[in-house]
Amino acid sequence: MTGQIRFNQRAALNEPASSETIPQLNLLAHAQILELEIGSRCGGFGECGGDRVRITEGAELLSPVTAAEREHLSADEIRAGCRLACQAFPQRADARINVETRGD
DSSP, X not given: OOOEEEEEETTOOOOOEEEEOOTTSOHHHHHHHTTOOOXXXXXXXXXXXXXXXXXXXXXXXXXXXXXXXXXXXXXXXXXXXXXXXTTXXXXXTTOEEEEEEOOO
């Protein structure tokens, strides 16, 4: 079974965009495949915190929260499903994950 990463933009009226799940790629790379701009300013190294997203489904199928994420996100944000796209990797090829982006 093939998984899917689905991106929904909060501030836009665009249709959601989807990519096949590739565990070797973080969520930022999945967004880049779809030519979605989600705010990374540091190139995906976890330094800027600009690629903040919220996982609305499938959070348990992502890699654990990293030290870089704990630096940029509050404990409340992490509990609410926020992640840095550059730090979050799907753990299985059949993972189905919904990602909400700022869309600004």
